[in-house]
Amino acid sequence: MSNSPSLGEVLDSQGFSRRDFLRFCTAAASVMALPASIAPTMAEALAATRRPSVIWLSFQECTGCTEALTRSAAPSIESLIFNFISLDYHHTLQAAAGDAAEHAREQAEEANAGQYLVLVDGSVPTRAHCSTIAGISNLDMLKTSAANAAAIINIGTCSAYGGLPMAEPNPTGAVPVGEIITDKPIVNVPGCPPMPLAITGVIAHYLTLGQLPPTDHLGRPLAFFGENIHDRCYRRPFYDRGQFAESFDDEGARKGWCLYKLGCKAPVTYNACANLKWNQGTSFPIQSGHGCLGCSEPRFWDAGGFYESVARGRFETGSKLGLAAAGGAAAGAAAAVLAQRKKKRLAAEHAEQDSDAH
Amino acid sequence: MSLLEFARGPAIHWSLIILTVGILWRLLGVLALTRGADLSRPRDAFGNFKGYRTVFSRSWPAGEFTTATMFQTSVAYVFHLSTLIVVFGVTPHIEFITGLTGWAWPGLPNAVGVGFGVMALGSLLAMILRRLSKPAVYCSNTGDFITWVLVALPLLTGLLAFGHLGARYETLLALHILSVCALFIWFPFSKLMHAFWFVFSRAQSGIVYAHKGVRI
Numbered sequence: 001m002s003n004s005p006s007l008g009e010v011l012d013s014q015g016f017s018r019r020d021f022l023r024f025c026t027a028a029a030s031v032m033a034l035p036a037s038i039a040p041t042m043a044e045a046l047a048a049t050r051r052p053s054v055i056w057l058s059f060q061e062c063t064g065c066t067e068a069l070t071r072s073a074a075p076s077i078e079s080l081i082f083n084f085i086s087l088d089y090h091h092t093l094q095a096a097a098g099d100a101a102e103h104a105r106e107q108a109e110e111a112n113a114g115q116y117l118v119l120v121d122g123s124v125p126t127r128a129h130c131s132t133i134a135g136i137s138n139l140d141m142l143k144t145s146a147a148n149a150a151a152i153i154n155i156g157t158c159s160a161y162g163g164l165p166m167a168e169p170n171p172t173g174a175v176p177v178g179e180i181i182t183d184k185p186i187v188n189v190p191g192c193p194p195m196p197l198a199i200t201g202v203i204a205h206y207l208t209l210g211q212l213p214p215t216d217h218l219g220r221p222l223a224f225f226g227e228n229i230h231d232r233c234y235r236r237p238f239y240d241r242g243q244f245a246e247s248f249d250d251e252g253a254r255k256g257w258c259l260y261k262l263g264c265k266a267p268v269t270y271n272a273c274a275n276l277k278w279n280q281g282t283s284f285p286i287q288s289g290h291g292c293l294g295c296s297e298p299r300f301w302d303a304g305g306f307y308e309s310v311a312r313g314r315f316e317t318g319s320k321l322g323l324a325a326a327g328g329a330a331a332g333a334a335a336a337v338l339a340q341r342k343k344k345r346l347a348a349e350h351a352e353q354d355s356d357a358h
Numbered sequence: 359m360s361l362l363e364f365a366r367g368p369a370i371h372w373s374l375i376i377l378t379v380g381i382l383w384r385l386l387g388v389l390a391l392t393r394g395a396d397l398s399r400p401r402d403a404f405g406n407f408k409g410y411r412t413v414f415s416r417s418w419p420a421g422e423f424t425t426a427t428m429f430q431t432s433v434a435y436v437f438h439l440s441t442l443i444v445v446f447g448v449t450p451h452i453e454f455i456t457g458l459t460g461w462a463w464p465g466l467p468n469a470v471g472v473g474f475g476v477m478a479l480g481s482l483l484a485m486i487l488r489r490l491s492k493p494a495v496y497c498s499n500t501g502d503f504i505t506w507v508l509v510a511l512p513l514l515t516g517l518l519a520f521g522h523l524g525a526r527y528e529t530l531l532a533l534h535i536l537s538v539c540a541l542f543i544w545f546p547f548s549k550l551m552h553a554f555w556f557v558f559s560r561a562q563s564g565i566v567y568a569h570k571g572v573r574i
């Protein structure tokens with residue numbers, strides 16, 4: 001590892017200037033709520049870093065998370081940092097396969113025991129034989145790799161919270177990584193997929209400061225997931241004025257009105273989409289006319305229809321209410337009949353007593 | 359299951375069922391319990407019919423009481439109207455009702471909704487202060503105070519949720535929905551049923567009075 005090139009050397013060889021890198025560090029520092037003055041120190045520390053050992057485990061996933069990070073049109077510093085760190089084991093990306101790949105993983109784990117990072121995308125099936133790599137179940141592989149890891153970073157909603165594989169009826173008994181591994185520092189970088197800068201930001205934070213960034217109650221780095229998208233949305237004035245698109249091709253939609261009624265889940269979603277945006281700051285779903293799906297939140301697949309607004313209760317059917325109404329009416333009628341009978345009986349008894357008395 | 363999932367799922371689900379069962383039970387239970395007919399000849403040929411006027415005429419106190427009851431009458435009006443506007447005018451509420459019934463109508467701008475929400479809460483506060491300061495007039499029981507709290511909570515949590523004040527939005531939204539659930543469950547079994555009863559009870563008194571020839 002010691003004779004592997006430093007990050008600075010890699011960036012140089014790819015034509016990134018020190019100024020580019022400093023800009024990245026300033027941006028990363030600012031989104032991570034670190035003082036701007038830390039940027040040069042961060043750049044220096046990062047540039048001097050030698051390849052940290054990273055094991056990337058891919059379980060029940062769609063590869064979307066890896067794609068988001070690696071398939072950007074122009075190679076960004078984010079993707080470069082990713083390439084720089086991720087070479088030890090990445091089942092999906094690496095050239096080696098089968099035994100050779102597993103060997104590489106075992107070797108890396110042994111050589112860097114206690115120091116390597118484990119990055120996981122995909123949820124972990126708890127039912128036997130649902131997902132295996134080289135004959136090893138995901139569950140076993142996670143436990144083995146996590147045993148000597150310094151920390152775990154969950155990449156994407158699947159590994160962080162179970163994601164799509166855990167959606168009802170959860171056929172594989174999928175669980176998030178945090179349910180299996182409870183004795184290691186874990187950071188969740190959810191999203192379907194997560195924002196590339198959030199992934200590299202967390203890694204950069206770890207490489208620079210030697211620790212994971214502060215997180216919210218769902219284990220997400222506050223720097224990226226501390227704010228509600230709705231609060232940062234540029235369509236918010238329309239929401240406040242009560243101007244909503246009612247369908248995807250009506251006048252409101254064309255005028256860029258709020259997408260709340262079309263199912264935008266941003267009011268209950270925390271992510272950095274609205275301020276960092278995607279594809280090198282080009283746009284984000286709401287800007288392109290589609291409501292937020294809430295992909296960085298646990299169980300977003302099961303939180304009602306994607307096109308149903310947040311306010312619609314999850315009361316699947318009106319027929320149940322009809323049934324309830326009928327039940328209530330029947331109970332009321334029965335109560336009335338009983339009361340009438342009682343009244344008549346009392347009146348009859350009263351009349352009897354009256355005639356007896358006379 | 360998060361608090362919001364619980365609120366949006368089973369909590370609102372079951373409270374709506376209890377609300378529906380409860381309202382119909384109480385409505386039918388009482389309305390089917392008819393009074394025996396008054397066999398005496400009405401003083402006025404159209405007496406019974408005129409009696410229905412009380413449904414409207416009782417919406418304002420009779421002349422001689424106007425001054426004495428001015429405060430609570432107007433504050434109660436402010437409360438009832440602003441609550442009605444908030445319940446049926448704010449977009450998320452309309453969305454909720456649309457989800458249940460399919461009916462939809464245009465919503466108010468948020469600032470207007472907040473304004474009416476504040477008015478509703480303010481007038482509710484004014485009314486409880488009056489109730490507390492004049493125990494002899496109101497003869498309140500525990501149920502009345504529970505009702506007050508359960509009506510105030512949705513207004514308060516709704517305003518807090520709107521302003522993102524005090525906690526994260528999803529927590530406040532969950533608390534808002536849960537407070538509404540509590541109100542729904544309490545509603546049929548409390549004096550809140552006056553939302554339905556006022557029509558029947560006024561009409562009933564009106565008919566009785568009209569039958570006897572009392573001025574109404």
Ligand code: SF4
Pocket residue numbers: 060061062063064065121122155156157158159163164191192193194
């Ligand atoms: S979180 Fe979304 S993008 Fe990532 S692996 Fe799961 S389904 Fe794919």
Ligand code: SF4
Pocket residue numbers: 229230231233234235236237239257258259260264265266267286291292
């Ligand atoms: S589009 Fe979504 S995030 Fe933007 S204001 Fe409307 S509801 Fe909020």
